[in-house]
Amino acid sequence: MLQIQPLPRPPITLFREFPVQATRLTLLCHARTAAQKRACFPLDEPLELDWQALAGSRAGQFKRPPRLLSAPELRARQSAVLYGVEPQIVSALRDCDMGDWQGVALDHLQQQQPQALQAWLADPQAAPHGGESVAQLCERVAAWLDSVSQTPGHVLAVTHPMLIRAALLQVMQGPLSSFNHIDVEPLSMLELRFNGRWRLRLDARS
Numbered sequence: 001m002l003q004i005q006p007l008p009r010p011p012i013t014l015f016r017e018f019p020v021q022a023t024r025l026t027l028l029c030h031a032r033t034a035a036q037k038r039a040c041f042p043l044d045e046p047l048e049l050d051w052q053a054l055a056g057s058r059a060g061q062f063k064r065p066p067r068l069l070s071a072p073e074l075r076a077r078q079s080a081v082l083y084g085v086e087p088q089i090v091s092a093l094r095d096c097d098m099g100d101w102q103g104v105a106l107d108h109l110q111q112q113q114p115q116a117l118q119a120w121l122a123d124p125q126a127a128p129h130g131g132e133s134v135a136q137l138c139e140r141v142a143a144w145l146d147s148v149s150q151t152p153g154h155v156l157a158v159t160h161p162m163l164i165r166a167a168l169l170q171v172m173q174g175p176l177s178s179f180n181h182i183d184v185e186p187l188s189m190l191e192l193r194f195n196g197r198w199r200l201r202l203d204a205r206s
Helices: 074-083 106-112 114-122 134-148 161-172 176-181
Strands: 023-029 067-070 153-159 189-194 198-200
Touching: 023 134, 023 161, 067 074, 074 153, 106 114, 134 161, 134 176, 161 176, 161 189, 161 198
Parallel strands: 023 153, 067 153
Antiparallel strands: 023 189, 189 198
């Protein structure tokens, strides 16, 4: 007599598996300051524009409001006000510590300390100003990116040109010698995505 074997039952799934949400990181460079116009290494100076009159002017730029972070410096915090909400201050987003060169113009360094300036430009490990080297900055930014990658959703971080350079090199795995070949304009944005690894994303719009 032919016996029909019952088909095996599919395993019972108690919890439905959902895809892990990716991390979107938008790095925003702060607005222009007077020191930038004079080609000086920055101090903790205010913005050149009337940031109070422009408060909230960029609040509708994204479909959903991102989590807003800001570097602790005044120029970054004032730039964050353009998005209309109080930012979370993150120390890891602080500008590179330029030591004795803070507030000093590049022209002055070229005349008074040309060898020290050339050493800083040529060697990412050099810190003739007594502050933070480019290599140390990049290590700090790499550690912060690693922590952000653990938090899904959209993060908007208001920071500084040197921080954005470091983040771009980390994501693209570029050599530190390329650091000074990157220009970051005031209020420009860098869009990154993390879904297992960081990727650079070029968008026509945010």
